[in-house]
Amino acid sequence: MGDPRAAEGHRSLAVRALSVSFQTAEGQLRAVRGVDFELERGECLGIVGESGSGKSVTAAAVMGLISKDAATEGEIRIDGTDISSLTVEEKRALRGKAVAMIFQEPSRSFDPIYSIGKTFEETFRAKNPAITKEEAARRATQLLSEVHIPQAEERLKNFPHQFSGGMLQRIMIALALANDPEILIADEPTTALDVTIQAQIVGLLKELQERRQLSLIFISHDLGLVGQIADRILVMYAGIVLESGRGPEVLTRPRSPYTRALLDSLPSWGSHYSTRKLYTIKGTVPDPTHSEPGCPFAPRCRFVEERCAAEVPPLRSDENGTGGAYRCVHSGVKT
Amino acid sequence: MRPFGGKNVSAGTDARGIGDALLRLDHVSKVFKLEAGLFASAGRFVWAVNDVSFDVNRGETYGLVGESGSGKTTLARTVVQLVRHSGGTIDYYPAGGGTSDGLSPPWRISDDNANLLRHFRSDVKYIFQDPSSSLDPRMSVYRVLTTGARYSPRFSRTDDVRGKAVDVMEAVGLREADLERRPSEFSGGQRQRISLARALLSNPSTLICDEVVSALDVSIQGQILNLLVDLKSRFNLTIIFIAHDLTVVSYMADRIGVLYGGSMMEEAPAANLVEHPLHPYTQLLYNSIPELGKPLPSRATTPGQPFNPTRPPQGCPFSGRCPMAQEICTAEKPALAEVSPGHRVACHFVK
Numbered sequence: 001m002g003d004p005r006a007a008e009g010h011r012s013l014a015v016r017a018l019s020v021s022f023q024t025a026e027g028q029l030r031a032v033r034g035v036d037f038e039l040e041r042g043e044c045l046g047i048v049g050e051s052g053s054g055k056s057v058t059a060a061a062v063m064g065l066i067s068k069d070a071a072t073e074g075e076i077r078i079d080g081t082d083i084s085s086l087t088v089e090e091k092r093a094l095r096g097k098a099v100a101m102i103f104q105e106p107s108r109s110f111d112p113i114y115s116i117g118k119t120f121e122e123t124f125r126a127k128n129p130a131i132t133k134e135e136a137a138r139r140a141t142q143l144l145s146e147v148h149i150p151q152a153e154e155r156l157k158n159f160p161h162q163f164s165g166g167m168l169q170r171i172m173i174a175l176a177l178a179n180d181p182e183i184l185i186a187d188e189p190t191t192a193l194d195v196t197i198q199a200q201i202v203g204l205l206k207e208l209q210e211r212r213q214l215s216l217i218f219i220s221h222d223l224g225l226v227g228q229i230a231d232r233i234l235v236m237y238a239g240i241v242l243e244s245g246r247g248p249e250v251l252t253r254p255r256s257p258y259t260r261a262l263l264d265s266l267p268s269w270g271s272h273y274s275t276r277k278l279y280t281i282k283g284t285v286p287d288p289t290h291s292e293p294g295c296p297f298a299p300r301c302r303f304v305e306e307r308c309a310a311e312v313p314p315l316r317s318d319e320n321g322t323g324g325a326y327r328c329v330h331s332g333v334k335t
Numbered sequence: 336m337r338p339f340g341g342k343n344v345s346a347g348t349d350a351r352g353i354g355d356a357l358l359r360l361d362h363v364s365k366v367f368k369l370e371a372g373l374f375a376s377a378g379r380f381v382w383a384v385n386d387v388s389f390d391v392n393r394g395e396t397y398g399l400v401g402e403s404g405s406g407k408t409t410l411a412r413t414v415v416q417l418v419r420h421s422g423g424t425i426d427y428y429p430a431g432g433g434t435s436d437g438l439s440p441p442w443r444i445s446d447d448n449a450n451l452l453r454h455f456r457s458d459v460k461y462i463f464q465d466p467s468s469s470l471d472p473r474m475s476v477y478r479v480l481t482t483g484a485r486y487s488p489r490f491s492r493t494d495d496v497r498g499k500a501v502d503v504m505e506a507v508g509l510r511e512a513d514l515e516r517r518p519s520e521f522s523g524g525q526r527q528r529i530s531l532a533r534a535l536l537s538n539p540s541t542l543i544c545d546e547v548v549s550a551l552d553v554s555i556q557g558q559i560l561n562l563l564v565d566l567k568s569r570f571n572l573t574i575i576f577i578a579h580d581l582t583v584v585s586y587m588a589d590r591i592g593v594l595y596g597g598s599m600m601e602e603a604p605a606a607n608l609v610e611h612p613l614h615p616y617t618q619l620l621y622n623s624i625p626e627l628g629k630p631l632p633s634r635a636t637t638p639g640q641p642f643n644p645t646r647p648p649q650g651c652p653f654s655g656r657c658p659m660a661q662e663i664c665t666a667e668k669p670a671l672a673e674v675s676p677g678h679r680v681a682c683h684f685v686k
Binding site for chain 1 (some may be wrong): 525550553605625
């Protein structure tokens with residue numbers, strides 16, 4: 001699914017045939033099964049999927065955070081360097097400077113006994129041991145202002161519990177930016193927040209993406225949210241990319257039966273139970289320790305045929321010339 | 336503006352003009368003591384629900400929407416007395432008059448009338464957000480479903496509880512054989528079906544559904560919402576549907592109440608609220624909904640001063656964040672006033 005126009009120089013990240021599996025008591029858990037994608041500089045890539053889709057494990061692999069016990073295959077190139085060839089120390093050097101990550105629950109990402117200023121100081125010091133206290137405070141204030149924390153300088157003295165969830169997530173974003181990363185991975189960054197606060201955080205991420213030419217990977221289960229922020233979208237299911245394309249077109253005119261089914265199963269604004277019945281996706285998300293050979297969505301798909309169970313269908317490009325691609329033995333759903 | 340009735344409403348019809356009220360909340364409030372024990376005398380309180388009044392009509396789905404801290408769950412829990420309300424009245428008008436066992440309607444709900452509560456709780460069932468923590472993992476599904484029947488005035492020793500359990504399992508799309516399994520053997524969606532089956536066992540007239548799909552995977556949510564719609568028409572249920580997601584609530588509900596900081600900000604028929612959200616808070620909520628094709632909200636939005644339930648403002652609870660706020664908003668709390676039939680708004684600037 002390579003885009004030939006993308007010159008190597010504009011590419012922040014290239015992931016090729018990434019597979020990650022874990023050994024569990026129930027057997028081998030195949031979390032990611034052959035994922036390919038690229039991230040251009042200054043672009044926002046949305047990864048949308050349900051629990052068990054492999055979206056978070058993909059992100060952890062890019063961060064170099066997968067434990068050594070897991071079997072990881074494939075290639076992750078950050079600015080041309082394959083990170084699988086790096087030592088633990090080299091990977092650590094890359095984290096923060098090249099790629100940084102924020103998580104779902106901001107309150108759990110902070111050490112409660114460190115003030116915000118101290119947390120920033122440590123973060124700077126990890127990459128620049130010589131930094132002075134004053135310099136750290138000055139740069140922290142700047143970063144907090146950039147994420148719109150009022151009275152930034154005074155608030156450095158405060159501790160995590162003195163902030164609301166939305167404010168903490170802003171501070172988390174500022175911390176992630178502390179060492180000027182090129183890539184920011186946001187894994188469900190607003191799931192624990194109220195919807196009005198979520199809108200502020202997503203707006204902030206988009207603003208930073210544009211102002212800093214940040215390459216953003218935005219991971220969420222919320223199709224509407226990903227459709228709003230992402231320039232390009234991957235739809236993942238059971239460790240496989242079932243559909244990819246430009247956002248939000250890939251979600252407004254999906255070709256994969258899975259994407260279509262997800263959209264049909266949720267109420268849209270203005271719809272009412274008295275006039276529109278929701279589409280029911282039968283069954284449940286597959287057990288990742290028992291992956292079958294065929295299309296992972298086949299057991300729940302309304303268009304399923306015998307041949308769907310034979311093998312995972314290859315990713316084929318959308319005939320409508322949208323630049324999108326999908327996996328389906330049929331020509332996908334007609335839109 | 337809706338005139339408040341006296342504290343003792345005697346029948347189902349009054350100045351509210353709605354003759355088929357099933358549940359009537361009048362000036363309901365709940366204040367929690369923040370510190371129990373040694374330092375309780377320090378007197379810090381959380382004002383969770385403040386003077387909320389509304390009716391739930393027979394056969395409708397009433398949606399309650401609000402963010403965390405809006406008081407929606409506390410309010411619903413006071414209805415079934417999982418939480419005792421600190422002020423106001425909750426009256427229930429059961430079908431068929433409900434005069435059995437020395438009770439006469441309306442039933443004034445409070446936790447000091449055990450007999451009444453037993454009858455009431457057989458008729459009004461609460462379904463929780465997280466089905467894995469609301470089903471006892473050591474019990475078989477059969478025991479989960481039927482343990483309550485031993486305490487329900489609707490069952491006698493001679494009743495065919497097993498037959499009834501099989502019926503409700505079938506109604507929620509599970510099989511008789513599933514009765515012998517344990518909750519842990521089921522997926523999240525199936526566990527929520529078990530919660531629904533348990534609720535249906537005593538033939539209730541009302542379900543209170545508190546965030547029943549928010550813990551479920553996206554592809555499972557639609558199944559459960561469809562099931563609720565089916566059950567409602569099949570068993571003539573009244574549903575109180577509580578969620579933080581305005582899109583889901585507006586799909587499921589016939590009428591919607593919007594809560595913020597423990598107060599009712601707006602109440603309207605679902606179609607009205609979707610087309611004409613009038614309260615600035617409802618509008619903010621609407622603008623924040625991520626919807627495909629809708630532009631991202633303005634980046635300049637300032638966080639504002641969120642509602643603090645330990646120090647509620649004298650005026651409108653939303654005044655600290657409201658873009659329209661004027662002096663009067665911090666000084667005086669606006670009353671919930673009717674602006675068109677059935678559409679009530681609590682804002683000084685919406686008339």
